[in-house]
Amino acid sequence: NAGVTQTPKFRVLKTGQSMTLLCAQDMNHEYMYWYRQDPGMGLRLIHYSVGEGTTAKGEVPDGYNVSRLKKQNFLLGLESAAPSQTSVYFCASSEGGRMQFFGPGTRLTVL
């Protein structure tokens, strides 16, 4: 059981570039989440999904898009990266919206 995995682990982008972060889970969880973590601000929810084909906005959704075409995968897209999106991104999954299991994180720097 790999649990929750994320690719890539690190990425450096230039302002205006686009990229997609991939999250995969092998626990058959219905719920998946994308967070960003910035110093002193804890974990802020970007978007989440309560099942295959569904997505919903979280606390800080602007500048990001997501898709959940398969139950085990949740993709986070940045269409035009900005320096304000420099952060560590964590994916998580859960069954029933309670206990969340986190991936190892992706460290993104936008120059």
Add this chain to the structure above:
Amino acid sequence: GENVEQHPSTLSVQEGDSAVIKCTYSDSASNYFPWYKQELGKRPQLIIDIRSNVGEKKDQRIAVTLNKTAKHFSLHITETQPEDSAVYFCAARGTSGGYNKLIFGAGTRLAVHP
């Protein structure tokens, strides 16, 4: 809106002492309260959780208490050890849009000195 406040933001204790971290939540309908530990450069990991129908829960040196009336809950770590040094996050299950998400506090950086 839904909010979770966490105090203190930093906490320094001597090895063997106790540490207490407190959180307050705004949504009186919240019914689930987990605590996560995040070591430097690692992912957050669940260490203990409590549901709203329980007032206290213990797991070895860690305990969580919940006061629904006051809308606050606390993490207690006894006999602290250097390996307890980490950032701790509290969270409350948000109810807006369904019971689908957790609202996190800003975190407490705990340092345990030998």
